[in-house]
Amino acid sequence: MDETGFWEIVQDANDAAGGDMVRKCNVLKQKISALPAADAIEFAQQFDAMMGKAYSHTLWGAAYVINGGCSDDTFDDFCSSLISRGRQAFERALSNPDSLADEPDDDEDWFYEGYQYAVTDGVVAAAGDRPQRRMPDQPEGTEWQDEDELDVLLPKLSAKFGWLTGRTA
Template identity: 40%
Template structure:
């Protein structure tokens, strides 16, 4: 599986998202991803999982954590993992734009149909599909991911300066 195929599956899983609804979209998207992965071979599911983890690693960046912190009014380590899972679930364009400029998410987080910016379940779908297909545990991802976020660490006092658009949104709430 290549990167294009990975993103095509993610994009296809989004087809069930209903912008007219503010609830249930995450569940429906996770179910759709499971259906799509269940049609693949075990090897392809493992490859999908590897691409997913690679994207999680790419998104392990202080700027994205700052955006998540301001959007949610705080963001723990676990919360940031779930935020990165959500970011991947939003598709290639949103993901790549956010990696380039975290404040690009300002136009996404309040979009119709976005019920939450934390999507823990989405990252578990490849393992669930693999285990259902094979009866075996999902193989661990090879290679160590980053041990710390990339980029420049921030403090709460710096958020207004580092992320002015998100800060303005945060202050309105």
């Protein structure tokens, strides 16, 4: 399965879900589990490749601003939820994480834990097992050192989520 096929399945699940994240996960799991085993494994590999592309300090900063903090597990949920939004939103966020300020403000769906589980469950149903995940050791890009840097790095997100300098601790 190539990247285009991967994104088609993600988009089909989005279209069928009508904005409901639980339904989106259920549809995604069904679609993956209906694939031949080799395709399901390749879907998982594409998913992991997209997770790797999203593994950057700047996107982690975006997640930090949106959530008011962000652990490594929460960032994984954020990246998988970003994938769930579809190819256009994902690629726009990769090239300009501050563009996430233009996405719908649906707090629950920014960090939805179940999307990556839907991938795993679908792959296991189709192939019997999920291949070992291969993720980068470190996020890409320059690490921000202080929370106040996020105001400059992500001004639209900072304004939208009340992260501007001068906030009360």
